[in-house]
Structure formats: structure tokens, C-alpha cells
Amino acid sequence: MTPIERTVVFIGRTGAGKSTCANALASAILFPESDQSVSETKFIESRTVNIDGANSRYRVKIVDTIGIGDTDLEEDEVLKRLASACYECREGINAVFFVTGGRFTQEEADAWDVIWKVLFSPAIVDHTTIVRTRFPKFLDPTAVKSDCDRLKAQKVAGKKIIEQIKEIIHVDNPPQQYPGWEETRQKSRATLLTHLDHCEAVYKPQKLDEINKRISEHVEKKQAAEIKLQTLLVEFSQTCEQLNETKKKRDKLEEAKVKSLTQTCDDLEEIKAKKLTQKCDMLEETEVEAPTRKRDELEELTRIYRELEVDYAKLELQMAEEKQKAAAAELQLTQEMNEILTKCTMPRTNTREESMLDRTMETAGRIAKDFRSCCLM
Template sequence: MSFSKGSASGLRDNGSSRYGDVRSCSTSSKISRSSFPSCSASFSTDERCDRTVVLLGRTGAGKSTCANVLADKTDLFKTSGRPISKTKEMQREIVSVNWSNKTYKVKIVDTIGIGDTKLPQNEVLHRLALTCHEYCDGINAVLFLVKNRFEDKEADAWDMITQVLIGKEIVDYTAIVKTAFEEFDNSEATEADRRELEEGEAAKKILPGVKHFIYVDNPSLKYGSMEALTARASSRKKLLKHIIEDCQNVFQPPMLREIEKVSEEIKRQGVERKAEMEKTMRMIVEDEARAPTRRIAAAERAAAERIAAAERVAATRKGAVAVKAATKKGVAEEFLGSEAGATGRLADRAASTVVDTVSENCSVM
């Protein structure tokens, strides 16, 4: 439930006391989780939402507990009662909330605690800046939680958020949530506390322009107290009423729209690179699939070339052998011809000698 500036009425249950008619229950009585009024909740990471809620606040202000109450869980978000923040990094969850017979997807963003005693303030501011990508779809509500009074560290963080990260207009979408306020349904008590809350230099830097103030109490369910259960249920109802009914408009920071454009361009380039890589991979696979055929064809060509070369060598050698044989035959024939001629000449000379001898003998006689 939200309050217009200048008033801070609490939620009463038909004029009953803070816890209604359950006051008479034993505070030590055990109760089951099934008795806790719940919404059907599912959790996701990458889906469009009907509402985006960002929780800010000092370490120990009850941000993570408030996030668990919104999510209808007890340990979905890490909690700590000490001045050391359990939320060292941004945590976000998306839950489905049934409200007035309609289902809403609500993104809950739990940021690092401001004033963490284990981290320097500049590191806290840096980590707050790193959560900005969660707001690119727009912001419906900022819940700035405070448990006691505002301090300078909170004012510094708020100044960076409004001046640098998101923009001054976010003030119109912001509600101050006072936590651990036992009389959260007592309008006089909440009005008096609000007047005190507005005092101090830090408050003067944060509160101007803020129109919504919500008082809640989210006590631990460690001991299963019916009072604690009822208080958390009432607080959850007030917070959801504000988020669903009062925060229908969406604030889209100009700087974050630029971030979204760059992000979309990176995604587009990533898709194109992925398609190119897939094309290259297909070409490689197809090339590998054709490789055996190419290797067989290459082997066949190489074999044919080797056979042709062998045939050429064989032909060359055959020709050389034929030439050599012909040469030897010619030489032999020439030799035989020479020998035959010589023999004939010798025979002729021998015959001529015989004739001459016979002629001389006949003459003598």
C-alpha cells in the first residue's frame, strides 16, 4: 500500500489490533509453510516481465528479507542480520504473482547493501553500477528500504543513482519502505515516524520528490510464530498492492536505452558471427565428407601417371634395345660380307695360281 506525500496511513484489519484476531495465539506455536498465504511462484532468468522492482538500502535494512517476502520464500535471497551484507553481488529472481485474478511476472532485483563494512564505498557504488543491465527493459518501482534513519552513505548512493546511472525521474517511481516497524498498521505511529524520518541532512537529499511511503514488518519465521507469519503476510500484501496497482508505468532511463541498443547490436553481430561460423563448419564438414573421393581420384591419377611413365620408360628401353640389336646385326652382316669377299678373293687367287702353274708345266713339255 502506498501513501501520498503528507500522509502515512497504515493498514488496519477491520479495526482489529496489529495482528488481527490471531493475537490470542501462542507466539511460540509452530506453523507450517502451507498456512502462509502464497502466490504461485516460478523462477526464471531470461523472460520479459510485467513489473521490475529494484531494492535499495543500507546493509541490514532488510532488503533480502523483503525480497523473500515478495517472492513468498524464506531463503531464496540470502539474508543477514549483521552489518556485513550477504548480498555481495546483484541477485535477481522472477516470480509469478496472482493478483485480482490475473498473473503477473515480477522481476525482483536485490542490490548490494550500501555501507557494507567489508567493502569500501566506491566499490559498493561500482557494483551498484554493474546492475544497470537488469533495468534495460524499464523500471516500474524502486523500493528504498530504511530501518532507522538515513545516513550519508545512502545519500551518496542515491545521488549517484539519480544523477549518473538512472536519472532524476526515477524519484517518481520510488517508494520509501520503512522496515521492522511493529506498528506498521497504526496511522498515527507511521505519521509520527515519518516526520522524524524526514529530519537530517541525508534525508533532505533523498526524500524530496518521493511520493510513496510504505511501512512494513517482516519478522523472522525461525520460530514459526503466527504473529510473525501474519505480519509478513500483511506486509507482502501492502508491497504487492503498491507494485501491481500503483506502479503500472515504466521508466526507461535514456542512458540504459543506449546500453540496450549497444546490447542489441552486439547480439545481432553475435548472431551473424554464429551464422558465419555455422556456414564455415558446414563447408568443413562437407569438404571432409568429399575428401575420401578426392583422395581416391588423386590416387587413381597418380597410379595412371606412374603406369604411363613406366610405359614410356619401357618403350624407350625397347627402342634402345632394338637399335642396339639392329646395329649389332648390321655389324655382323658387314663382317660376314667382308669375310666372304676375302675368302672369294683368296679362292680366285688360288685358282689363278693353279691355272698359271698348269700352263707353265704344259709349256715345258
């Protein structure tokens, strides 16, 4: 039976399970598997193996690559090592397996962009399949479907990868120390082989020098972009400084404004308080002092009135005394008048006596008249 020939390239983030998956496919330990934390595959390793499937025999060239995001190496070095993977496959590639543990990072998304644009060409997308590792339920279609839906729902980093790469295979390749690891890996291998059955189409990578030229251009572009980014960052920090200065000035102005406002408020408050005190004083005067003054005035008037009453009583007393005196004088006058009248009735001796008497009568009449008018006053 002529074996089915296939060339498979494993790419993906460091620790995603590329080497383990390659070993599961080969049904042998061809590539070193890392412990969880250390990047294991540093160079491109390629092995060609015969694999017996359920119904077919395969002759598969497996290319294991350095992991994306290897912290020990510069990006251009990683890319150059990936480029040599392309060179390894210069006869043609049937499948690129983009291995992922279940969640794409931004780093993977960026790396995928470089892989299909720089190392290969957009045509490689049609030959690429996402291989989702660490999925124990990979034989359960419902679980697989819901995981596919979850992957497709990725919003940020993995969005573009999922949009471009349509096919997803689920496998589980437990570490060698896990019980039953071989059986589980064999089931994964069967899934991978079933997929490889359909991968007849071949993608031809460009020549290595062309790829390297593109890598150099890409690195130069990236460096230029980084320089621009640095310049922008400097400009940004300068703008931030200016902004801070402006903020400080604004704060100062604000402070001055608040101060002057407070001063004005204080002044107003003072004026208000002054006016209020004045008003209170006035009110106090009206309500307290004015009645007091009025009371004093009233008391004064009462005192004057009493004095006048006393004076009046004195006058009345005086008047009564005067009247008594007048009455006594009248009495005396009447007596004197009576004496005179008695004398008048006596016979007149001569004319001289007669005229003296007339004059006396006249005088008495006048005195009596004056006295009466004086009493009537």
C-alpha cells in the same frame, strides 16, 4: 487472467532489510537474509516470480542489490555492482524500493545522490518509494502517519531523500525464527502489492556502457576531489602550524609585557613604600620627636629660670647685707657727725681752728651726700 508485470529493484544500506523484503514480496526465501551484523548480498541477484495477490496475479522481476556502505568493498566496486543491477533491468523498471530501517545516515544520503545522478537519471525519483522496515504497527494508519512525520522532520542526512521521494510504505518482515513471522510478512506483501498496482509507468535505464562511463567519470571526479581535499588538509595543517607559531610569539610578547608591567608595578610599589616611610618618619618626628625636643627645651628653660631665681635670691641676700652694712656705716657716720657737731658748738679758739672746722663740715656733708646717693642705687 493475464498477470500484472512489474520489475522491482531493492536498494538501500546494508542490513536495512532488502533481501528480507524481497523474500516477503515473493512469499518465498529467494535471497539470503543476513544475520544482523554481516553484509550478506554481495552481487546483484535477480529472480522473476509469480505472486498471487488478493485480486490480481503478478509476474514480478525482483532485483536484489548489494548494500550501500558495505565495508568490505571500495565505493567504485559497489557502484559497478549496482550498475549491473541497472543492466538487469534494461527492459525497464516499474519501481525502485529504497529500503530503510527508520533513520537515514549521511552515507545513505550520499549513495542516493550517486544512484539517481550517476546510475540512473533524475527521472528515477518518480519511480522510487521509501520502504520503511521494522515497523510492527505498519497496519495502524495513525502510527504510520506519525512515523512519516518523524521521517520528514529529519534535518540533516535524510532531508534531501525525504524531499525528493514522496511515497513511503511501512512494513514489518520479522526474521524467520520469530513466531508468526510468515503471517506478518504476508501482510507486508499485501501492502507492497497494493503499491505495485499503481506502478504502471516504466523507467528505462541507460545502456550499461554509458552507465559505466558515468561511473568512471564520477570516480575520477571523486578521486580529484579527494586529492584536492588532501591538499587543502595539508594547507590547513600548515596554516594551523603557522597559527600556533604566531600564538607562541604572541604568548611570549604577552609574557614579556606582563613581566615589564610587574617590574614597573614593583618599582612603583617600592617608590610608594619609600615615600610612605619618609612621610611616616616625618610624622613621627613631628608627633613624637618634636614634643620631646620641646619638652627638653622647656626643661632647660626651667632649669635656667631656677638658676636665675637662686642667683636672684643670692643677690637679694647680698643686697640686704649691703643695706645692713650701709645702715651700720650711716649710724657710724651719724655718730661721727654728731661728734663733729658737738665739737663745732664748742667755742672757737682761733681762726685756724675755725677754717679747719668748716672744711671738716664740708667734707662730712659731701660724704653724707655720696653715701645717700649710693644707698638710693
